[in-house]
Amino acid sequence: MITTLLALADSRLPTGGHVHSGGVEEAVTSGLVVDLPTLQAYLHRRIRTTGLVTASLAAAVHVGALSPAAGGSGEVETDA
Template identity: 65%
Template structure:
């Protein structure tokens, strides 16, 4: 896979809805769990090693051909106890599918349905684009981190350079998680993120969709 294509898939400007999803950060800020750069870094590290690992392992398995898209959907559902988290994943998956149809119009995307999980969509897109399972796992882990980092920066009015430095410090964690993701499907969840996701849907006027 070309480096430019890989960077494009990991770009925060990719129009798949990531800019309106905080990955639980908005509720974490409201709850006092995340309040400064140090707590942002702790939250991102936790997110990388849980949600990031799970999503990356599913995407890698789909990309490598070891997991069919339909089965991947069921596996993703089983790993997301919170209905709100599943809805957020499918909303972004639909955005990625919409983009993919424009980039590769000759590809048959019918196997993904109308609202696939983001991990499933990334896996199929990775396969079509010629990515290796570890490359697409890296993209998934990286975007899991950066989406939440950007949301935290906006919500807390943090120094952009400080948040960027935080994500750089977490680069090795991202690489290790991507490498672990290709070894097999991760089967875990994060109760904190599940609770934050469900609380968020009850918020009267949220700034983010998740």
């Protein structure tokens, strides 16, 4: 069972490898990233969006706003 899970989590597996690269493979495949300047632009946009969301959630957890003690609203706010 664990070897199956490890194989599925492996970045070399074509299905889901984008999870480990922040979507760069998909961006290259779709033509969004074609050279170093477009890669830099892609990564800057990714940091501004994903980084901001991650930092906001980390800050909310740190101050206790997203904890079981804060009530059930934390699950609703972070529901994907």
